[in-house]
Protein backbone atom coordinates (compact mmCIF):
# COMPACT_ATOMS: atom_id res chain seq x y z
CA UNK A 32 0.00 0.00 0.00
CA UNK A 33 1.15 3.48 -0.81
CA UNK A 34 0.30 6.51 1.35
CA UNK A 35 -2.08 9.18 0.09
CA UNK A 36 0.69 11.77 0.15
CA UNK A 37 3.08 9.56 -1.84
CA UNK A 38 0.35 8.80 -4.37
CA UNK A 39 -0.51 12.45 -4.79
CA UNK A 40 3.13 13.45 -5.09
CA UNK A 41 3.63 10.86 -7.83
CA UNK A 42 0.68 12.25 -9.78
CA UNK A 43 1.85 15.83 -9.31
CA UNK A 44 5.21 14.93 -10.82
CA UNK A 45 3.69 13.65 -14.06
CA UNK A 46 0.81 16.05 -14.68
CA UNK A 47 1.10 18.19 -17.79
CA UNK A 48 0.56 21.95 -17.52
CA UNK A 49 -2.11 23.41 -19.79
CA UNK A 50 -1.31 26.17 -22.26
CA UNK A 51 -2.03 29.76 -21.25
CA UNK A 52 -4.38 31.76 -23.47
CA UNK A 53 -5.20 35.42 -23.96
CA UNK A 54 -8.79 35.71 -22.75
CA UNK A 55 -11.23 38.62 -22.66
CA UNK A 56 -12.50 39.23 -19.13
CA UNK A 57 -15.96 37.90 -19.92
CA UNK A 58 -14.47 34.51 -20.86
CA UNK A 59 -12.01 34.33 -18.00
CA UNK A 60 -14.26 33.39 -15.07
CA UNK A 61 -12.78 30.30 -13.38
CA UNK A 62 -9.50 30.46 -15.31
CA UNK A 63 -6.20 30.70 -13.45
CA UNK A 64 -4.12 33.79 -14.02
CA UNK A 65 -0.83 32.86 -15.74
CA UNK A 66 0.75 36.32 -15.77
CA UNK A 67 0.46 38.76 -12.88
CA UNK A 68 -1.66 41.79 -13.82
CA UNK A 69 -0.23 45.14 -12.72
CA UNK A 70 -2.29 48.29 -12.41
CA UNK A 71 -1.76 50.78 -15.23
CA UNK A 72 -2.57 53.64 -12.87
CA UNK A 73 -3.20 54.35 -9.22
CA UNK A 74 -6.47 53.03 -7.78
CA UNK A 75 -8.34 55.31 -7.11
CA UNK A 76 -7.05 57.24 -10.11
CA UNK A 77 -7.49 60.66 -8.48
CA UNK A 78 -8.58 62.19 -5.16
CA UNK A 79 -12.37 62.06 -5.21
CA UNK A 80 -15.36 62.51 -2.98
CA UNK A 81 -16.72 59.56 -1.01
CA UNK A 82 -20.02 61.35 -0.39
CA UNK A 83 -22.61 63.50 -2.10
CA UNK A 84 -22.09 66.89 -0.46
CA UNK A 85 -19.89 69.98 -0.63
CA UNK A 86 -16.15 70.33 -1.15
CA UNK A 87 -14.88 73.00 1.24
CA UNK A 88 -11.96 74.42 3.18
CA UNK A 89 -12.27 72.65 6.56
CA UNK A 90 -10.81 75.60 8.49
CA UNK A 91 -13.58 77.90 7.20
CA UNK A 92 -16.44 75.43 7.63
CA UNK A 93 -17.26 75.32 11.33
CA UNK A 94 -20.86 74.53 12.35
CA UNK A 95 -23.09 77.46 11.38
CA UNK A 96 -20.76 78.74 8.64
CA UNK A 97 -22.67 79.96 5.58
CA UNK A 98 -20.77 79.15 2.39
CA UNK A 99 -21.32 80.47 -1.11
CA UNK A 100 -21.78 77.64 -3.61
CA UNK A 101 -19.53 78.44 -6.59
CA UNK A 102 -19.65 75.31 -8.77
CA UNK A 103 -21.26 71.90 -9.21
CA UNK A 104 -19.31 68.67 -9.90
CA UNK A 105 -20.83 65.38 -11.09
CA UNK A 106 -18.85 62.11 -11.31
CA UNK A 107 -17.03 62.17 -14.63
CA UNK A 108 -16.56 65.95 -14.64
CA UNK A 109 -13.10 67.02 -15.81
CA UNK A 110 -13.45 70.43 -14.07
CA UNK A 111 -11.21 71.70 -11.28
CA UNK A 112 -13.10 74.82 -10.14
CA UNK A 113 -11.35 77.28 -7.82
CA UNK A 114 -12.82 77.36 -4.30
CA UNK A 115 -11.77 79.91 -1.65
CA UNK A 116 -12.26 79.72 2.14
CA UNK A 117 -15.94 80.54 2.78
CA UNK A 118 -16.97 78.94 -0.53
CA UNK A 119 -18.20 75.48 -1.41
CA UNK A 120 -18.48 73.31 -4.53
CA UNK A 121 -21.41 70.91 -4.66
CA UNK A 122 -19.84 67.53 -5.41
CA UNK A 123 -21.22 64.04 -6.07
CA UNK A 124 -19.64 60.73 -5.03
CA UNK A 125 -16.76 59.81 -7.34
CA UNK A 126 -16.24 63.34 -8.74
CA UNK A 127 -12.63 64.59 -8.60
CA UNK A 128 -11.92 66.82 -5.60
CA UNK A 129 -11.27 70.46 -6.49
CA UNK A 130 -7.53 70.80 -5.82
CA UNK A 131 -8.08 73.82 -3.58
CA UNK A 132 -10.59 72.08 -1.24
CA UNK A 133 -9.49 69.84 1.68
CA UNK A 134 -12.71 68.25 3.01
CA UNK A 135 -16.20 67.17 2.04
CA UNK A 136 -19.30 68.06 4.05
CA UNK A 137 -21.92 65.37 3.30
CA UNK A 138 -25.43 66.62 2.41
CA UNK A 139 -26.66 65.24 5.73
CA UNK A 140 -24.29 67.58 7.60
CA UNK A 141 -25.77 70.74 6.01
CA UNK A 142 -28.93 72.55 7.08
CA UNK A 143 -30.63 71.80 3.77
CA UNK A 144 -29.92 68.09 4.26
CA UNK A 145 -30.66 65.66 1.43
CA UNK A 146 -32.88 68.27 -0.28
CA UNK A 147 -29.64 69.89 -1.40
CA UNK A 148 -29.28 67.30 -4.14
CA UNK A 149 -32.80 66.33 -5.22
CA UNK A 150 -32.65 64.64 -8.62
CA UNK A 151 -31.92 67.15 -11.35
CA UNK A 152 -31.83 70.05 -8.90
CA UNK A 153 -29.52 72.99 -9.44
CA UNK A 154 -27.16 73.65 -6.52
CA UNK A 155 -28.40 76.21 -3.97
CA UNK A 156 -26.65 79.59 -3.95
CA UNK A 157 -25.68 79.18 -0.29
CA UNK A 158 -25.19 76.27 2.04
CA UNK A 159 -25.01 76.32 5.87
CA UNK A 160 -22.75 73.80 7.58
CA UNK A 161 -24.50 71.91 10.40
CA UNK A 162 -21.50 69.75 11.40
CA UNK A 163 -17.91 70.78 10.81
CA UNK A 164 -15.65 68.44 8.80
CA UNK A 165 -12.04 67.58 9.69
CA UNK A 166 -9.32 68.05 7.10
CA UNK A 167 -9.45 65.18 4.62
CA UNK A 168 -13.01 64.13 5.57
CA UNK A 169 -14.73 61.92 2.97
CA UNK A 170 -11.90 62.20 0.44
CA UNK A 171 -10.80 58.95 -1.22
CA UNK A 172 -7.11 59.43 -1.94
CA UNK A 173 -5.46 58.57 -5.24
CA UNK A 174 -3.52 55.32 -4.96
CA UNK A 175 -4.79 54.37 -1.50
CA UNK A 176 -5.99 51.00 -2.85
CA UNK A 177 -2.99 50.41 -5.16
CA UNK A 178 -0.21 52.47 -6.70
CA UNK A 179 0.51 52.41 -10.42
CA UNK A 180 2.60 49.37 -11.35
CA UNK A 181 1.58 47.42 -8.26
CA UNK A 182 0.15 43.89 -8.81
CA UNK A 183 -3.63 43.95 -9.05
CA UNK A 184 -3.94 40.15 -9.15
CA UNK A 185 -1.00 37.75 -8.95
CA UNK A 186 -0.34 34.73 -11.18
CA UNK A 187 -1.77 31.51 -9.82
CA UNK A 188 -4.99 33.11 -8.61
CA UNK A 189 -8.28 31.73 -9.81
CA UNK A 190 -10.29 34.44 -11.55
CA UNK A 191 -13.54 34.89 -9.69
CA UNK A 192 -15.81 37.93 -9.77
CA UNK A 193 -13.62 39.84 -7.28
CA UNK A 194 -10.40 39.27 -9.20
CA UNK A 195 -12.03 40.18 -12.53
CA UNK A 196 -13.30 43.47 -11.09
CA UNK A 197 -9.81 44.29 -9.78
CA UNK A 198 -8.30 43.59 -13.22
CA UNK A 199 -10.86 45.80 -14.97
CA UNK A 200 -10.11 48.61 -12.48
CA UNK A 201 -6.43 48.18 -13.20
CA UNK A 202 -7.10 49.05 -16.84
CA UNK A 203 -7.07 45.69 -18.62
CA UNK A 204 -9.70 43.95 -20.72
CA UNK A 205 -7.68 40.80 -21.43
CA UNK A 206 -5.70 38.41 -19.24
CA UNK A 207 -3.17 35.67 -19.90
CA UNK A 208 -4.71 32.73 -18.10
CA UNK A 209 -5.17 28.97 -18.11
CA UNK A 210 -8.69 27.68 -18.40
CA UNK A 211 -9.46 24.70 -16.21
CA UNK A 212 -9.12 21.34 -17.98
CA UNK A 213 -11.70 19.86 -20.33
CA UNK A 214 -12.57 16.44 -19.02
CA UNK A 215 -14.28 13.32 -20.38
CA UNK A 216 -16.09 11.17 -17.81
CA UNK A 217 -16.53 7.42 -18.27
CA UNK A 218 -18.55 5.34 -15.81
CA UNK A 219 -18.19 1.61 -16.12
CA UNK A 220 -20.63 -1.04 -14.94
CA UNK A 221 -23.10 -3.47 -16.52
CA UNK A 222 -25.45 -3.02 -13.56
CA UNK A 223 -26.06 0.64 -14.31
CA UNK A 224 -29.29 2.10 -15.70
CA UNK A 225 -30.22 5.72 -16.35
CA UNK A 226 -31.31 7.55 -13.17
CA UNK A 227 -34.96 7.75 -14.24
CA UNK A 228 -35.27 4.11 -15.34
CA UNK A 229 -36.82 1.38 -13.17
CA UNK A 230 -33.99 -1.02 -12.28
CA UNK A 231 -34.51 -4.77 -12.85
CA UNK A 232 -33.03 -7.21 -10.34
CA UNK A 233 -29.29 -6.58 -10.04
CA UNK A 234 -29.47 -3.18 -11.66
CA UNK A 235 -28.97 0.20 -9.94
CA UNK A 236 -29.36 3.83 -11.00
CA UNK A 237 -26.16 5.27 -12.40
CA UNK A 238 -24.99 8.06 -10.09
CA UNK A 239 -21.21 8.28 -10.44
CA UNK A 240 -21.18 10.18 -13.73
CA UNK A 241 -23.65 12.62 -12.18
CA UNK A 242 -21.36 13.01 -9.16
CA UNK A 243 -18.15 13.33 -11.16
CA UNK A 244 -19.64 15.73 -13.72
CA UNK A 245 -21.08 18.02 -11.06
CA UNK A 246 -17.94 17.95 -8.90
CA UNK A 247 -15.72 18.78 -11.87
CA UNK A 248 -18.00 21.58 -13.01
CA UNK A 249 -18.08 22.95 -9.48
CA UNK A 250 -14.27 22.91 -9.62
CA UNK A 251 -14.39 25.05 -12.77
CA UNK A 252 -13.52 22.25 -15.21
CA UNK A 253 -15.47 21.71 -18.42
CA UNK A 254 -17.03 18.26 -18.79
CA UNK A 255 -17.10 17.54 -22.52
CA UNK A 256 -18.81 14.15 -22.27
CA UNK A 257 -20.17 11.74 -19.70
CA UNK A 258 -20.58 8.19 -20.94
CA UNK A 259 -21.68 4.95 -19.30
CA UNK A 260 -19.91 1.84 -20.57
CA UNK A 261 -20.81 -1.77 -19.76
CA UNK A 262 -18.21 -4.03 -18.16
CA UNK A 263 -16.78 -5.55 -21.32
CA UNK A 264 -13.30 -4.96 -22.59
CA UNK A 265 -14.25 -4.32 -26.22
CA UNK A 266 -16.81 -1.64 -25.39
CA UNK A 267 -14.43 0.04 -22.99
CA UNK A 268 -11.52 -0.13 -25.43
CA UNK A 269 -13.60 1.53 -28.16
CA UNK A 270 -14.79 4.24 -25.76
CA UNK A 271 -11.31 4.94 -24.38
CA UNK A 272 -9.81 5.15 -27.86
CA UNK A 273 -12.58 7.47 -29.02
CA UNK A 274 -12.14 9.68 -25.95
CA UNK A 275 -8.36 9.85 -26.12
CA UNK A 276 -8.55 10.30 -29.88
CA UNK A 277 -10.56 13.45 -29.19
CA UNK A 278 -7.63 14.80 -27.27
CA UNK A 279 -5.77 15.28 -30.51
CA UNK A 280 -8.74 16.56 -32.51
CA UNK A 281 -9.05 20.20 -33.38
CA UNK A 282 -11.56 21.47 -35.93
CA UNK A 283 -12.08 25.02 -37.21
CA UNK A 284 -9.60 26.27 -34.62
CA UNK A 285 -12.03 25.12 -31.92
CA UNK A 286 -10.47 23.08 -29.13
CA UNK A 287 -12.60 19.93 -29.02
CA UNK A 288 -10.17 17.67 -27.28
CA UNK A 289 -10.02 16.60 -23.70
CA UNK A 290 -7.25 17.46 -21.26
CA UNK A 291 -8.04 14.63 -18.84
CA UNK A 292 -10.22 11.53 -18.49
CA UNK A 293 -11.92 10.35 -15.29
CA UNK A 294 -13.20 6.76 -15.10
CA UNK A 295 -15.15 5.19 -12.27
CA UNK A 296 -15.57 1.52 -11.41
CA UNK A 297 -13.61 -1.57 -12.18
CA UNK A 298 -10.51 -0.36 -10.35
CA UNK A 299 -10.52 -3.24 -7.83
CA UNK A 300 -9.95 -6.92 -8.40
CA UNK A 301 -13.36 -8.15 -9.67
CA UNK A 302 -13.60 -10.89 -12.28
CA UNK A 303 -15.67 -8.71 -14.59
CA UNK A 304 -13.79 -5.44 -14.17
CA UNK A 305 -12.38 -4.39 -17.54
CA UNK A 306 -10.71 -1.12 -16.54
CA UNK A 307 -7.52 -2.70 -15.25
CA UNK A 308 -7.44 -5.06 -18.21
CA UNK A 309 -7.85 -2.35 -20.84
CA UNK A 310 -5.91 0.53 -19.31
CA UNK A 311 -3.41 -1.41 -17.23
CA UNK A 312 -2.36 -3.57 -20.17
CA UNK A 313 -1.00 -0.63 -22.13
CA UNK A 314 1.41 -0.14 -19.23
CA UNK A 315 0.69 3.57 -19.05
CA UNK A 316 -1.93 3.37 -16.30
CA UNK A 317 -0.61 2.04 -13.03
CA UNK A 318 -3.03 0.67 -10.43
CA UNK A 319 -2.24 1.00 -6.76
CA UNK A 320 -3.69 0.17 -3.40
CA UNK A 321 -3.65 3.53 -1.66
CA UNK A 322 -3.84 3.80 2.15
CA UNK A 323 -7.11 5.69 1.88
CA UNK A 324 -10.52 4.75 3.21
CA UNK A 325 -12.69 4.87 1.21
CA UNK A 326 -10.85 5.11 -2.08
CA UNK A 327 -8.31 2.32 -1.77
CA UNK A 328 -8.22 1.31 -5.42
CA UNK A 329 -6.75 3.96 -7.68
CA UNK A 330 -5.26 4.04 -11.12
CA UNK A 331 -3.42 6.84 -12.87
CA UNK A 332 -1.41 7.26 -16.01
CA UNK A 333 -0.68 9.68 -18.81
CA UNK A 334 -1.69 8.35 -22.22
CA UNK A 335 -0.48 10.36 -25.20
CA UNK A 336 -0.09 13.39 -22.93
CA UNK A 337 -3.57 13.06 -21.40
CA UNK A 338 -3.87 12.22 -17.70
CA UNK A 339 -6.28 9.36 -17.01
CA UNK A 340 -7.70 8.93 -13.50
CA UNK A 341 -9.30 5.57 -12.64
CA UNK A 342 -11.42 5.80 -9.50
CA UNK A 343 -13.08 2.98 -7.59
CA UNK A 344 -16.80 2.44 -8.20
CA UNK A 345 -18.27 2.95 -4.72
CA UNK A 346 -19.90 6.40 -4.74
CA UNK A 347 -18.43 7.71 -1.47
CA UNK A 348 -15.01 6.48 -2.62
CA UNK A 349 -15.58 8.48 -5.83
CA UNK A 350 -16.47 11.63 -3.85
CA UNK A 351 -13.35 11.21 -1.68
CA UNK A 352 -11.10 10.55 -4.69
CA UNK A 353 -12.46 13.61 -6.47
CA UNK A 354 -11.71 15.83 -3.48
CA UNK A 355 -8.29 14.47 -2.52
CA UNK A 356 -6.89 13.41 -5.87
CA UNK A 357 -8.67 14.64 -8.99
CA UNK A 358 -9.63 18.19 -8.03
CA UNK A 359 -6.14 19.18 -6.83
CA UNK A 360 -4.62 17.54 -9.92
CA UNK A 361 -6.86 19.44 -12.34
CA UNK A 362 -6.15 22.70 -10.54
CA UNK A 363 -2.42 21.96 -10.67
CA UNK A 364 -2.72 21.45 -14.45
CA UNK A 365 -3.96 25.03 -14.64
CA UNK A 366 -1.02 26.06 -12.38
CA UNK A 367 -3.28 27.09 -9.54
CA UNK A 368 -1.20 28.48 -6.68
CA UNK A 369 -3.45 26.66 -4.20
CA UNK A 370 -4.57 23.35 -5.72
CA UNK A 371 -6.09 22.19 -2.42
CA UNK A 372 -8.92 23.57 -0.37
CA UNK A 373 -7.83 24.90 3.02
CA UNK A 374 -8.16 22.58 6.02
CA UNK A 375 -9.52 23.69 9.36
CA UNK A 376 -9.36 22.00 12.74
CA UNK A 377 -12.70 21.46 14.43
CA UNK A 378 -13.71 19.31 17.39
CA UNK A 379 -15.46 15.99 16.79
CA UNK A 380 -18.92 16.02 18.40
CA UNK A 381 -18.96 12.24 18.70
CA UNK A 382 -16.20 9.66 18.46
CA UNK A 383 -15.64 6.98 15.84
CA UNK A 384 -13.12 4.33 14.85
CA UNK A 385 -10.64 4.82 12.04
CA UNK A 386 -8.70 2.06 10.25
CA UNK A 387 -5.11 1.81 11.44
CA UNK A 388 -2.54 2.60 8.77
CA UNK A 389 -4.97 4.32 6.39
CA UNK A 390 -6.09 7.89 5.96
CA UNK A 391 -9.79 7.91 6.69
CA UNK A 392 -12.03 10.45 5.01
CA UNK A 393 -15.41 10.83 6.64
CA UNK A 394 -18.40 12.76 5.27
CA UNK A 395 -19.43 15.04 8.13
CA UNK A 396 -22.01 17.62 9.02
CA UNK A 397 -20.65 20.83 10.49
CA UNK A 398 -22.53 21.97 13.58
CA UNK A 399 -21.86 24.94 15.84
CA UNK A 400 -20.23 22.61 18.36
CA UNK A 401 -18.06 20.78 15.81
CA UNK A 402 -18.30 18.00 13.24
CA UNK A 403 -20.21 14.74 13.31
CA UNK A 404 -20.23 11.84 10.82
CA UNK A 405 -23.39 11.81 8.70
CA UNK A 406 -26.08 9.56 10.16
CA UNK A 407 -23.79 8.86 13.12
CA UNK A 408 -21.56 6.39 11.25
CA UNK A 409 -18.08 6.95 9.92
CA UNK A 410 -17.86 4.35 7.20
CA UNK A 411 -19.93 3.01 4.32
CA UNK A 412 -18.49 3.75 0.93
CA UNK A 413 -21.76 2.74 -0.76
CA UNK A 414 -23.90 5.17 1.23
CA UNK A 415 -24.57 7.68 -1.52
CA UNK A 416 -27.77 8.96 0.09
CA UNK A 417 -26.10 9.83 3.39
CA UNK A 418 -23.52 11.79 1.40
CA UNK A 419 -26.30 14.26 0.63
CA UNK A 420 -26.33 15.43 4.24
CA UNK A 421 -22.59 16.09 4.43
CA UNK A 422 -21.06 19.49 3.80
CA UNK A 423 -17.46 18.60 4.61
CA UNK A 424 -14.91 15.81 4.91
CA UNK A 425 -13.01 15.04 8.10
CA UNK A 426 -9.52 13.70 7.30
CA UNK A 427 -8.13 11.35 9.91
CA UNK A 428 -4.42 10.49 9.59
CA UNK A 429 -3.22 6.88 9.36
CA UNK A 430 -1.76 6.81 12.88
CA UNK A 431 -5.12 7.58 14.54
CA UNK A 432 -7.21 4.48 15.29
CA UNK A 433 -9.88 6.15 17.36
CA UNK A 434 -11.37 9.62 17.23
CA UNK A 435 -12.86 10.64 20.57
CA UNK A 436 -15.49 13.30 21.22
CA UNK A 437 -13.70 16.64 21.66
CA UNK A 438 -10.63 15.66 19.58
CA UNK A 439 -9.66 18.29 17.02
CA UNK A 440 -9.90 16.83 13.52
CA UNK A 441 -8.86 18.23 10.15
CA UNK A 442 -11.86 19.35 8.11
CA UNK A 443 -12.22 20.28 4.43
CA UNK A 444 -15.34 22.36 3.78
CA UNK A 445 -16.69 21.18 0.45
CA UNK A 446 -19.57 23.63 0.11
Ligand SMILES: Nc1nc2c(c(=O)[nH]1)N[C@H]1C(S)=C(S)[C@@H](COP(=O)(O)OP(=O)(O)OC[C@H]3O[C@@H](n4cnc5c(N)ncnc54)[C@H](O)[C@@H]3O)O[C@H]1N2
Nearest residue numbers: 218220237238239240296297298299304327343344345348
Ligand atom coordinates in the same frame (compact mmCIF):
# COMPACT_ATOMS: atom_id res chain seq x y z
N1 LIG B 1 -12.02 -8.97 -2.99
C1 LIG B 1 -12.07 -7.62 -2.92
N2 LIG B 1 -13.22 -7.01 -3.20
C2 LIG B 1 -13.30 -5.67 -3.10
C3 LIG B 1 -12.17 -4.93 -2.70
C4 LIG B 1 -10.96 -5.62 -2.44
O1 LIG B 1 -9.94 -5.00 -2.12
N3 LIG B 1 -10.96 -6.96 -2.58
N4 LIG B 1 -12.29 -3.61 -2.54
C5 LIG B 1 -13.60 -3.08 -2.29
C6 LIG B 1 -13.58 -1.65 -2.39
S1 LIG B 1 -12.85 -0.82 -1.13
C7 LIG B 1 -14.12 -0.98 -3.42
S2 LIG B 1 -14.14 0.73 -3.45
C8 LIG B 1 -14.71 -1.64 -4.53
C9 LIG B 1 -14.13 -1.00 -5.79
O2 LIG B 1 -14.50 -1.75 -6.85
P1 LIG B 1 -14.41 -1.29 -8.33
O3 LIG B 1 -13.62 -0.05 -8.45
O4 LIG B 1 -14.01 -2.42 -9.12
O5 LIG B 1 -15.90 -0.81 -8.60
P2 LIG B 1 -17.13 -1.69 -9.03
O6 LIG B 1 -16.94 -3.06 -8.59
O7 LIG B 1 -17.38 -1.43 -10.45
O8 LIG B 1 -18.26 -0.99 -8.18
C10 LIG B 1 -18.22 -0.94 -6.79
C11 LIG B 1 -19.62 -0.58 -6.28
O9 LIG B 1 -20.00 0.68 -6.76
C12 LIG B 1 -21.20 0.60 -7.54
N5 LIG B 1 -21.06 1.47 -8.72
C13 LIG B 1 -20.12 1.35 -9.66
N6 LIG B 1 -20.30 2.29 -10.62
C14 LIG B 1 -21.37 3.00 -10.25
C15 LIG B 1 -22.05 4.10 -10.84
N7 LIG B 1 -21.62 4.63 -12.01
N8 LIG B 1 -23.10 4.61 -10.22
C16 LIG B 1 -23.53 4.06 -9.04
N9 LIG B 1 -22.93 3.03 -8.43
C17 LIG B 1 -21.87 2.49 -9.03
C18 LIG B 1 -21.25 -0.83 -7.99
O10 LIG B 1 -22.53 -1.24 -8.31
C19 LIG B 1 -20.68 -1.55 -6.79
O11 LIG B 1 -21.65 -1.71 -5.78
O12 LIG B 1 -14.47 -3.01 -4.52
C20 LIG B 1 -14.65 -3.64 -3.24
N10 LIG B 1 -14.47 -5.02 -3.40
Ligand code: MOO
Nearest residue numbers: 325326327348412
Ligand atom coordinates in the same frame (compact mmCIF):
# COMPACT_ATOMS: atom_id res chain seq x y z
O1 MOO C 1 -11.72 1.90 -0.98
MO1 MOO C 1 -13.27 1.49 -1.33
O2 MOO C 1 -12.80 2.73 -2.34
O3 MOO C 1 -13.13 1.77 0.40
O4 MOO C 1 -14.82 2.01 -0.97
